[in-house]
Amino acid sequence: MVTAMTLTGKRTKRDLFWLGLLALFAVIPLTPWFTRSTFAQHVMIQVLLYASMAQAWNILGGYCGQVSFGHSVFFGIGAYGTAMAVVKFGLIPWPGILAGAVIAAVVAVAISYPCFKLKGHYFAIATFAIVEIFNRLFMVWYWVGGALGLDYGFTQPGWKNFVWYQTKDCCFYGVLLLFILVFGIVRWIEKHRFGFYLRAVREGQDTAESLGVDSTRVKLSAMALSAFLAALCGAFFAQYNYRVDPPMVMSLDMSMKFVLITILGGLGTFYGPLLGAALLIPLQEYTRAYLGGIGGGVDLIIFGLLIIIVVVYQPKGIMGILDRVYVRFKRSREGGK
Amino acid sequence: MALLEVRNLTMKFGSLVACNDVSFDVEKGSVVGLIGPNGAGKTTLFNCVSGFYKPTSGRMFFDGREVTNLPAHEVARRGAVRTFQVVRPLKEMTVMDNILVGAFLRGADADTAREVAEECLCLCRLEGMADNLAGGLPTGYKKRLEMARALATKPSLLMLDEAMAGLTTTEIRDSIEIIRGLKKGGITLLVVEHIMEAVMSIADKVVVLDSGVKIAEGTPQQIVEDEKVITAYLGAKFTERMKRTGGVTRND
Numbered sequence: 001m002v003t004a005m006t007l008t009g010k011r012t013k014r015d016l017f018w019l020g021l022l023a024l025f026a027v028i029p030l031t032p033w034f035t036r037s038t039f040a041q042h043v044m045i046q047v048l049l050y051a052s053m054a055q056a057w058n059i060l061g062g063y064c065g066q067v068s069f070g071h072s073v074f075f076g077i078g079a080y081g082t083a084m085a086v087v088k089f090g091l092i093p094w095p096g097i098l099a100g101a102v103i104a105a106v107v108a109v110a111i112s113y114p115c116f117k118l119k120g121h122y123f124a125i126a127t128f129a130i131v132e133i134f135n136r137l138f139m140v141w142y143w144v145g146g147a148l149g150l151d152y153g154f155t156q157p158g159w160k161n162f163v164w165y166q167t168k169d170c171c172f173y174g175v176l177l178l179f180i181l182v183f184g185i186v187r188w189i190e191k192h193r194f195g196f197y198l199r200a201v202r203e204g205q206d207t208a209e210s211l212g213v214d215s216t217r218v219k220l221s222a223m224a225l226s227a228f229l230a231a232l233c234g235a236f237f238a239q240y241n242y243r244v245d246p247p248m249v250m251s252l253d254m255s256m257k258f259v260l261i262t263i264l265g266g267l268g269t270f271y272g273p274l275l276g277a278a279l280l281i282p283l284q285e286y287t288r289a290y291l292g293g294i295g296g297g298v299d300l301i302i303f304g305l306l307i308i309i310v311v312v313y314q315p316k317g318i319m320g321i322l323d324r325v326y327v328r329f330k331r332s333r334e335g336g337k
Numbered sequence: 338m339a340l341l342e343v344r345n346l347t348m349k350f351g352s353l354v355a356c357n358d359v360s361f362d363v364e365k366g367s368v369v370g371l372i373g374p375n376g377a378g379k380t381t382l383f384n385c386v387s388g389f390y391k392p393t394s395g396r397m398f399f400d401g402r403e404v405t406n407l408p409a410h411e412v413a414r415r416g417a418v419r420t421f422q423v424v425r426p427l428k429e430m431t432v433m434d435n436i437l438v439g440a441f442l443r444g445a446d447a448d449t450a451r452e453v454a455e456e457c458l459c460l461c462r463l464e465g466m467a468d469n470l471a472g473g474l475p476t477g478y479k480k481r482l483e484m485a486r487a488l489a490t491k492p493s494l495l496m497l498d499e500a501m502a503g504l505t506t507t508e509i510r511d512s513i514e515i516i517r518g519l520k521k522g523g524i525t526l527l528v529v530e531h532i533m534e535a536v537m538s539i540a541d542k543v544v545v546l547d548s549g550v551k552i553a554e555g556t557p558q559q560i561v562e563d564e565k566v567i568t569a570y571l572g573a574k575f576t577e578r579m580k581r582t583g584g585v586t587r588n589d
Contacts, residue, residue, distance in 0.1 A: 193441045193450070200438040203427035210387065210421070211490055212413035212442040268429075 018187070025176055029169050039289065041168040047281045048175045049236060050261055052182040054273035056229035057258040059186060062268035063195065064222040065202025070111070070127035071230050071258040073134045074104040076249035078231025079238035080138070083150040086161075093162050093239060101231040108227030109220055116219050119205075131255055138246040149245025162239045171240060178236055182229050186270060198222055199268070230258070264307055266319025275318045279306070338401060340365040340494055340525050341386070341417065346395035348381050348549075355381040357549040358395070363494065368516065368526045370540035370557075372533070374570050377546040379529045380422055383498050386527075387419040388412035400493065414442065418492035420483040422499045422529070428472030432463055435471045435482055439489030454489055461485035461515060477508045484515070488524075495519065496527045501535055509535055533575065537561065545570065 025048070028034050034041055053075065061067050081100015082093040089096075115126045139147045155161045164170050189195040197218045200208040205215045238244040248254075257280075265276025284299040291298055314320040339362035348356040356378040363369045371379050384390040386397055388409035396405045399417050407415075418439075427435050436457050440450040458467060461481040466474065471482060480500055487495055497516075501509050509532060516526060516539050530536045536543065537557040545553040545560060547569040553560055560566055561579050 192447060193445045196434060196438050196441055199430055199434070200427055203429055204425050206389065206409075207421070207425040207427060208438065209389075209409040210413060210419055211439045211486060212410050212418070213438065214408075214410045 022180065025179075029172055034172075038168060039285075041172060043282055043285045045168060045172050045175050045240065046285060047277050048172075048179045049233060049240075050257065050281050051274040051277035052175070052179045053230060053233045053258055054261040054265065054277055055182045055186055056226050056233060058262045058268065058273050059189070059198070059229070060219075060222045060226040061259065062262055062266075062272070063186075063189070063198040063202065064219060065268075066116070066219055066222070067124040067259065068112075068127045068223075068226075069124060069252065069255045069259060070130040071226070072131055072250050072252070072254035073111075074108055074227035074230040075234035075237070075254060075258075076134065076138070076244075076246070077104040077107060078234030079244045079249045080144055080150070080234075081231065082235040083152070083238045083244045084144060086152055086155070087145075087150040092160055093235070097232065097235040100235055101228045104231035104234075105224040105228040108223045112220065112223045116216060116223075128252070131250060131252055135246050135250045138250060145245065147246065149243055149248070152242040163242070175236055175240075178232060181232070183270070183274075185225070185229070190270060194218075194221070202268070260303065260307055262317075264303075264310055264317055266317035269316070269319040272317055272319045279318070339363055340400060341527065342398040343382075343386065344396045344398070346382065346385060346397065347393045348378070348385055348390060349393045354549050356385065356392075356546075359546070359549075359551045360395075361544045361551065361554055363525060363527050364542075365525055366520070366523065367541040368520055368528060368539050370536040370543040371527060371529045371546065372531070372536055372543060372560075372570065373546035376548075378549040379546055380498060381549075382546070383419060383496060383529060386412075387417065387496060413490060413492075416491075416493040417496065418487045418490050418494070419496040420487050420498055420500060422502070424476070424479040424483055426471035426474065426479050426482055428470065430471055431468050432471050432474070432482060433458065433467040436485050436489045439486040442490040453491070457485040457489045460488065460518070462511065477504050480504060480508075481512075481515075484512075488519070492524065494525045494527065496529075498529045499531060500528070501530060501532050513539055533571065533579070537579065 028044060034044065053071075057068070057071050078097070078100040081103060082096040085091045085096025085099070086093050111130055115123055118126055138144060144150070152163070155163055157164045157166070159170070162174065189198070197208065197213050200211070200213055201215045201218050208215050208218075234249060237249065241248070261276035261280055262273050263276070264279065265274065266272030280299075280303055283302060287299040287302070310317055310321070314324065316323070341363040343362075344360050346356055346359045347354065359378075359382060361369075371382065373379055381390065385392045388404070388407050388411065391406055396403060398404065399412070399415055402415070404412050404415065404417070427438065430438075433454060436454040437450055440453040440457070443453070444450065458464060461484050463478065463481055463485055466478060471479070474482065480503075484497065484500060501512050504512065513535055516528070520526060520539075528536065528540065540557055543555065543557055543560045544551060545563075545566050552565045552569060553563045555563070561571070561576050567573055567576055
């Protein structure tokens with residue numbers, strides 16, 4: 001009984017924190033820091049976008065323990081879905097966004113069904129190859145624009161076309177909706193059976209099977225959901241940049257961002273992807289802005305060092321460090337009394 | 338009709354025959370002990386019955402339906418659930434979450450699952466441990482966690498693979514009590530065990546394997562006096578001691 005009560009107590013506190021955070025994000029566009037500089041707006045949008053991407057990856061890689069380096073493929077399919085709808089078919093982006101996400105999920109399941117027969121590192125290695133295959137395929141596939149990619153023409157700005165030219169406010173709210181969707185889904189999963197099954201498969205596939213968990217189905221579902229959400233992020237990325245080409249989206253660089261942001265923030269934790277993105281993205285954008293041409297790659301050097309330090313010191317990332325600090329703080333306060 | 342029927346089960350790994358033409362029944366409501374020296378094929382048999390290995394030949398029926406080539410999760414879903422000899426806690430999850438994974442088998446509702454899990458937690462005397470990470474528990478607790486987690490799935494047949502190995506005398510007594518309680522609660526048990534005093538005191542029937550072959554089957558009294566079993570496994574001294582003490586205590 002006591003356990004149940006403390007659990008619900010924790011839950012409401014966590015809910016409050018989450019809602020408070022969302023409220024904070026919602027009012028950011030009203031602050032002078034945001035309105036004065038389009039660059040700040042750009043950074044903020046990127047942070048939320050990359051946090052959503054990392055969280056989508058986290059479902060499969062963090063909670064379910066299946067490390068995939070192939071997520072840029074699903075991200076790319078999502079980007080191409082909306083770009084094809086707009087550029088090739090002259091439609092509004094929304095049906096393309098949905099179609100891209102569904103196709104990404106189907107492709108993800110088709111690819112991972114044989115790959116999931118491989119365990120541990122072998123699965124990760126197999127996903128590496130997939131990125132290369134798709135990158136080459138889209139480079140030479142002229143129907144989807146080949147190496148030149150797809151460029152958006154001028155369309156009427158607004159929510160209908162999900163394009164704005166004068167302001168980034170709406171883009172920010174657009175990405176905030178995406179963020180709420182992805183993080184909201186993960187929050188829901190954490191409390192429900194599927195979330196327990198995901199973690200059970202990560203911690204011991206045989207054990208999970210012995211308790212009636214169909215581990216293959218759990219992994220495939222996680223993959224489908226993860227790819228679907230990654231594709232939605234890709235669609236936003238294409239809309240935000242008014243263009244898409246294969247190296248922009250389907251590359252190992254992009255795949256690594258999904259993985260590293262989550263690892264830095266904390267694998268299999270709810271706030272990890274947000275923390276990781278909040279650290280990496282400003283670093284990336286500001287070093288690029290201030291160091292310019294000579295600064296190319298400096299962000300990656302710093303980021304690489306951070307990853308090494310964090311992983312050596314605390315494999316659970318920033319969330320792990322925060323947890324440890326919190327425990328120490330609580331102990332010292334109890335000791336003080 | 339028996340709850341579990343194993344018929345002519347053979348399992349080969351290359352040229353090694355781990356189980357050779359083994360047949361036996363587990364009657365509903367009974368406790369069946371499965372004993373034999375190391376390498377006799379007990380765990381292999383367990384893995385076949387629970388769906389982790391596909392047997393080379395032979396058939397198995399659970400609750401009247403064939404389960405021979407079903408995947409492990411499907412066997413568990415039908416109500417035959419096993420524990421592992423080498424404990425396999427879901428390390429980075431709390432004790433409560435471990436048990437909840439089992440409890441979710443009978444329904445997706447989180448509140449019901451939590452109630453079932455709390456019951457199993459108490460039944461296996463893990464109260465107070467609910468919020469600890471399973472990976473950090475002492476061995477005795479890990480063994481009980483295995484049992485609690487399996488129980489949470491509401492099995493009709495619980496298969497315990499050496500649930501008492503490595504436990505202290507007190508912990509073994511506790512485990513025996515728990516198993517007796519389960520039997521009273523209507524759960525059928527198939528128990529692999531090396532601790533003879535424990536097996537003999539709880540089993541209604543004992544099946545003895547040696548080098549993959551079933552060499553005896555009968556009540557504990559019959560098994561203790563069986564010449565073949567004494568030569569292969571128990572030893573003459575053990576039989577004398579069992580007769581002298583009545584077979585419930587543990588002396589070493």
